[in-house]
Amino acid sequence: MKVLVPIKRVIDYNVKVRVKADNSGVDLANVKMAMNPFCEIAVEEAVRLKEKGVVTEIVAVSIGPKTAQEQLRTAMALGADRSILVETDEDVQPLGIAKALKAIVDEEKPELVILGKQAIDGDNNQTGQMLAALTGMPQGTFASEVNVADGKVKVTREIDGGLQTVELSLPAVVTTDLRLNEPRYASLPNIMKAKKKPLDTKTAADLGVDLTPRVTTVSVEAPAERQAGIIVGSVDELVEKLKNEAKVI
Amino acid sequence: MSVLVYAEHDNAALNKVTLSVVAAAKAIGGDITVLVAGKGCGAVAEEAAKIDGVSKVLCADNDAYEHQLAENVGDLVAEVAADYTHVLAAATTTGKNFAPRTAALLDVAQVSEISEVIDADTFKRPIYAGNAIATVKSSDAKKVITVRGTSFDGVAAEGGSAAVEALDVAKNAGTSSFVGEELAKSDRPELTSAEIVISGGRGMGNGDNFEILYKLADKLGAGVGASRAAVDAGFVPNDMQVGQTGKIVAPNLYVAVGISGAIQHLAGMKDSKVIVAINKDEEAPIFQVADYGLVADLFEAVPELDGKL
Ligand SMILES: Cc1cc2nc3c(=O)[nH]c(=O)nc-3n(C[C@H](O)[C@H](O)[C@H](O)COP(=O)(O)OP(=O)(O)OC[C@H]3O[C@@H](n4cnc5c(N)ncnc54)[C@H](O)[C@@H]3O)c2cc1C
Ligand SMILES: Cc1cc2nc3c(=O)[nH]c(=O)nc-3n(C[C@H](O)[C@H](O)[C@H](O)COP(=O)(O)OP(=O)(O)OC[C@H]3O[C@@H](n4cnc5c(N)ncnc54)[C@H](O)[C@@H]3O)c2cc1C
Numbered sequence: 001m002k003v004l005v006p007i008k009r010v011i012d013y014n015v016k017v018r019v020k021a022d023n024s025g026v027d028l029a030n031v032k033m034a035m036n037p038f039c040e041i042a043v044e045e046a047v048r049l050k051e052k053g054v055v056t057e058i059v060a061v062s063i064g065p066k067t068a069q070e071q072l073r074t075a076m077a078l079g080a081d082r083s084i085l086v087e088t089d090e091d092v093q094p095l096g097i098a099k100a101l102k103a104i105v106d107e108e109k110p111e112l113v114i115l116g117k118q119a120i121d122g123d124n125n126q127t128g129q130m131l132a133a134l135t136g137m138p139q140g141t142f143a144s145e146v147n148v149a150d151g152k153v154k155v156t157r158e159i160d161g162g163l164q165t166v167e168l169s170l171p172a173v174v175t176t177d178l179r180l181n182e183p184r185y186a187s188l189p190n191i192m193k194a195k196k197k198p199l200d201t202k203t204a205a206d207l208g209v210d211l212t213p214r215v216t217t218v219s220v221e222a223p224a225e226r227q228a229g230i231i232v233g234s235v236d237e238l239v240e241k242l243k244n245e246a247k248v249i
Numbered sequence: 250m251s252v253l254v255y256a257e258h259d260n261a262a263l264n265k266v267t268l269s270v271v272a273a274a275k276a277i278g279g280d281i282t283v284l285v286a287g288k289g290c291g292a293v294a295e296e297a298a299k300i301d302g303v304s305k306v307l308c309a310d311n312d313a314y315e316h317q318l319a320e321n322v323g324d325l326v327a328e329v330a331a332d333y334t335h336v337l338a339a340a341t342t343t344g345k346n347f348a349p350r351t352a353a354l355l356d357v358a359q360v361s362e363i364s365e366v367i368d369a370d371t372f373k374r375p376i377y378a379g380n381a382i383a384t385v386k387s388s389d390a391k392k393v394i395t396v397r398g399t400s401f402d403g404v405a406a407e408g409g410s411a412a413v414e415a416l417d418v419a420k421n422a423g424t425s426s427f428v429g430e431e432l433a434k435s436d437r438p439e440l441t442s443a444e445i446v447i448s449g450g451r452g453m454g455n456g457d458n459f460e461i462l463y464k465l466a467d468k469l470g471a472g473v474g475a476s477r478a479a480v481d482a483g484f485v486p487n488d489m490q491v492g493q494t495g496k497i498v499a500p501n502l503y504v505a506v507g508i509s510g511a512i513q514h515l516a517g518m519k520d521s522k523v524i525v526a527i528n529k530d531e532e533a534p535i536f537q538v539a540d541y542g543l544v545a546d547l548f549e550a551v552p553e554l555d556g557k558l
Contacts, residue, residue: 017377026380026381093358094358095357120378120493121377123362123378124359124361125361129349129353130349132320133350134353136422138425139320154428158488159342159343160342161433161488163431163487166425167428178477178494214358214388215358215360217383217384218384218386220376220381220382220384223380223381226538228536229524229542235543238554246522248445248501248502248523249469
C-alpha cells in the first residue's frame with residue numbers, strides 16, 4: 001500500500017523566535033529551518049511500516065517555498081521513495097494546504113496519509129483533520145500507536161484524559177503525537193542516495209486549487225515578559241513568601 | 250450574531266472548560282446556544298441550561314456521539330452551524346479533533362486556540378509555542394474557533410434557565426469505531442482547572458519518586474503535572490504532560506520540581522500567577538521565569554517543604 005506523508009518546513013525548534021520590530025510577523029531571516037518535528041515522526045512511522053512490509057511506497061509532499069526541497073530531500077534520506085513540492089511563496093493556511101493535499105490524494109490514491117499533529121510555528125493543529133473531512137476519510141489524530149491489519153488501521157490516541165483507541169477503515173488519515181516513535185538520523189549514504197530520488201514540482205494552478213488565505217494576520221507581538229523573581233535562601237523563606245507575599249497558600 | 254458553543258463532557262457531567270468557552274462567546278456577543286452531543290447526556294444538557302447567559306440548549310443524544318468520534322460529531326456540528334455566525338469549541342483534544350473537520354466541511358478557516366476576543370472577526374492567538382501573539386482577522390462569513398480555556402474566566406455555572414431542545418440528527422459516517430480507552434483515575438484536581446499545580450521533570454529520576462510530589466499535592470489540594478522528559482522516560486502517563494504539545498495550565502501557583510525550563514515546557518505554564526522553581530542547577534532557565542527560585546536538591550527540599558506546610 002502507498003502512504004502519503006505531508007511535511008512542513010519550519011523554524012528549527014531550538015531557535016528562540018523574535019518578533020519583528022514592525023510587528024508584521026516573526027523574523028525568519030537567516031534563522032535555521034528544519035522539518036517540523038511532528039512530520040519527522042510521520043516519516044519515521046511510514047518507514048517503519050515499510051520495513052514491516054505493510055507499506056510499499058512512501059511519497060512525501062510539501063507545500064511551500066522552493067527551499068522546502070531541503071526538507072523533502074531529508075524525508076527521502078530517511079526513507080521516502082519520492083516527493084512532490086507544491087511551490088508557493090504565499091502565506092498558505094491549513095484549509096488551503098488541505099485542499100492542495102486533497103488534489104494530491106486524488107492523483108496518488110494513498111491508503112494512508114500520515115501528518116504531524118501540529119506544526120510548531122503556526123501551532124494550528126488543523127491540517128490533517130481538514131484533509132480527512134475534504135476526502136471523507138476517517139481520522140486518528142494525536143497517535144501514539146498505529147497498527148495496520150485486515151484493511152483497517154487501529155490508532156491509539158493521546159487524549160486529555162488518557163488514551164483512546166479507535167479503528168478506522170482505509171483509506172485513513174493519521175496525525176502523529178510525540179511518543180509514536182523516535183525518528184532515526186539520516187545516514188550519509190542515504191543522504192547521497194536521496195539526491196537521486198525523484199522530486200516533482202507543481203504549482204497550485206496545476207492542482208486547480210485556490211490557496212487564498214481567509215485569515216489575515218493583523219499584527220504579531222511579543223508576549224508579555226515575565227520578570228525573573230528572587231532566589232530564596234531556604235525552604236522556610238519560600239514558605240514565608242508564599243504565605244505572606246504571594247498569598248497563594 | 251449568534252454563537253453555537255460545543256459542550257465538553259463525559260456524558261455524565263459538564264466539563265468546566267465549557268464555562269470559559271461561554272465566556273469567549275459572550276465577548277463575541279449575540280445569542281448563545283449550547284450543543285450537547287453524546288449518549289445518555291440528558292443530565293449534561295440540564296446542567297448546560299443553567300449556565301449564565303445561555304439562551305438555548307440543543308441535546309443530540311445518539312449512539313453515534315457516545316465517544317465523540319470526530320467523523321460523526323464534525324458532521325453534526327457542520328449541519329447545526331447553518332443557523333449560527335460563530336461555532337466555538339474548547340481547545341481540548343475533543344475540540345481540536347472535530348472542529349477543523351467542521352470548518353473544512355463548511356469551507357471556512359478555523360481560528361485555533363484563541364486567547365482573546367477583539368471583536369466578532371478579530372482574535373488573538375499564541376503562535377510559536379507562545380513566543381509570539383498574533384492578532385488575526387477572519388474574512389469568512391461563518392467562524393469556527395477553538396478557545397484556550399485558561400485565557401478566559403469561566404461564567405457562572407448557575408443563574409440561567411434556558412430551554413432544552415432535543416435534536417434528532419443521527420450522523421454516522423460508519424468509517425470509524427471506538428475500541429477502548431484507558432482513562433487516568435485520579436482524585437486530584439484536573440490539571441487545567443486546578444488552583445495549584447506541582448510538576449516534576451527528569452530530575453525526579455523515576456516514577457516512584459513522584460510519590461513525594463503526590464504527597465505534597467494532596468496536602469495543598471493541587472494537581473500534578475510533568476515535563477515531556479518525565480513522560481517520555483515513563484515516570485508518569487501522557488495526560489500529565491504540560492507544555493506546547495501537552496496541557497496548557499494557568500494556576501495561581503505552579504511549582505516546577507526538577508524541570509529545566511525548555512521553551513516548550515514554558516509554553517504550557519508561563520501564564521501561571523506565581524511560579525516556584527526547585528532545581529539544583531542555579532543556571533537552569535526555569536529560574537528566569539520563576540517568582541521564587543530555590544536552588545536545592547529536590548529530594549531534600551520537597552520533603553522539607555511538605556513538613557513545613
Ligand atoms: C512562505 C510562507 C510564509 C508564511 N508566512 C506566515 C506568516 O507570516 N504568519 C502565519 O501565521 N503563517 C504564515 N504561513 C503559513 C503558516 O506558516 C502555515 O503554513 C499554515 O498556517 C499551516 O498551519 P500549521 O502549519 O500550523 O498547520 P498544522 O495543521 O498545525 O500542521 C499539521 C501538519 O500538516 C502538515 N502540513 C502543514 N503545512 C504543510 C505544508 N505547507 N506542506 C505539507 N504539509 C503541511 C504537516 O504534516 C504538519 O505536521 C506562511 C507560509 C508560507 C509557505
Ligand atoms: C516538538 C517538541 C515539542 C515539545 N513539547 C513539550 C511539552 O509539551 N512539554 C514539555 O515539558 N516539553 C516538551 N518538549 C521537550 C522539551 O524541549 C524538553 O526536552 C523537556 O521539557 C525537558 O524536560 P525536563 O526539564 O524535565 O528535563 P531536563 O531538561 O533534563 O531537566 C531536568 C532538570 O532537573 C534538574 N535536576 C536533576 N536532578 C535534580 C535534583 N536532585 N534536585 C533538583 N533538581 C534536579 C536538573 O538541574 C535539570 O534542570 C518538546 C520538544 C519538542 C522538540
